Amino acid sequence: MSESPQPDPNTIKITLDDLEAITLPSPAAIATTSTSGTSIYGTINDMPDDPTLPAEKPSIWLQGWLYLGSAGLLGALAGWGICEHAFVDNGTGAKTWGNIWLLPLIVALMCVAFGIAESLVERSARKGLIRVAIALPLGIVFGFIFDFIANLIYNIGLGILGAAGVQSFHNPAVWLVRGIAWMAFGAAGGLVYGIIGKSGRKAGYGALGGALGALLGGAIFDPIAFLMERHSAHGAAHSAAPSRAIGFALLGMATGIAMGLVESALKDRWLYVTAGPLAGKQFILYKPVTTLGSNQQADIYLFKDAEILPAHATLLLKGSRIHVVPTGTVYVGGSPIRGTHVLQSGSILRIGRYGFRYQEKQR
Structure with a gap:
């Protein structure tokens, strides 16, 4: 008869009791190690898409429509503030340097503000300086060119309305004509924004967004002035400056917001x-x-x-x-x-x- 095999003394035996005694670590104790050697702890449920990175709350101030809208508002106010004290608003047709430079300077400083805002968000002072150096002269040149175009459109529009029997600036048709004419200023700001971003497509989206925003800003400019005249205790002459400030600020804000929204909507x-x-x-x-x-x-x-x-x-x-x-x-x-x-x-x-x-x- 053959002898039964003898058990190997080196064999490891695991019983059911041994298996029941094993405890698994809690998911909360899972740790990962970053490339710098620092352990990052977290649960499986609250991990972001990449489990080696902690989840962070996004900042609303990094939304393009918000920082561009804020920049447009501040840039337009700065241009108005520089020129307002030299602006003649007496209906005689007389013009000073304030009248000549008002809208071109507003456009130029809006362009500068857009470049600064983008650089602040990206935390790059060097980019900011380069963008300002490009945006300021381009904004001034484009400002004067598009000021001429806007005045041409506005005068043609008023002529058409006059031939149709519209005689009052309180007519909404006149407000719309101003908005259409001022689309040129928004388009100029958007073009410069794209140029300093070194992208033709960005310039196109910026011009479209800027034009739409300026259409809205221009259309509400006269109603704001009339509303302030009505509520002014001192008459229209004293309300003209603050009404222009509010009107141009809304023009700049609407232009920036529309640029950000259009750019985001059309991205590929x-x-x-x-x-x-x-x-x-x-x-x-x-x-x-x-x-x-x-x-x-x-x-x-x-x-x-x-x-x-x-x-x-x-x-x-x-x-x-x-x-x-x-x-x-x-x-x-x-x-x-x-x-x-x-x-x-x-x-x-x-x-x-x-x-x-x-x-x-x-x-």
Whole structure:
């Protein structure tokens, strides 16, 4: 008879009692390690798209319509404030430098304010200086050119209304004519905004948005003046200056808000910042080549992170697809990429402390 096999003394035996004694760690104790070696703790349920980044509340001040609207308001008020004391409003046709420069300077300072606002949001003083240096002279030139165009449109419109029997400036048709004429000022501001952004498409969207905003601002300019005249205790002469201030401020604000809304509505592809100091900001990808890095001259400037290289990554538009070309460490979907990677709509990127969600407009 053969002998039964003897048990191996080195065999590890696990009983049911041993299995029941095992306890799993709580999800709240899960930790991940960032590239800097710092552990980041959190639960599975409250993790953002990239579990290595903490969720951050987006700032409303990074919305384009809001900061461009605020900039337009301040720029228009600044132009009015410089020229108002020299402005002649006596109906005699006499003009001083205040009359000549009022609208062109308002346009120029709106352009400057748009550039400064964009630079403040992106935290790049160097970009701000460059944009101001470009926007101020361009704004002045465009301001005078479009002032001539606006006056031509306005006088033609008044002539048509006069031939139709409209004799009063209290007629809403006159308000509409002013709005149509002042579309030229908004278009000028939008064009300069796109030029300093180095994008023809951005200039086109800016001109369209600026024209729509200025149409609204121009159309309500006269009603505001008439309303203030009616409620002024000192008569129309004393109410003219503040009514102009309010009217031009609303013109600038409406122009900036419309530029931001139109640009956002017509965008094709963009990066939305989900984590980091710029959380809530969207970067519309207009250009064939978009650079990301810690250099202030980068198209998307990523600041306050020592791990980010001056030229950390490049986004290339090839056909209808966006390709990521990493120089430093770039994570897509939580995994580092080693070479060129094609993004899909909804792709999650991480560069240092910054998280991004890439989006494309559905066609």
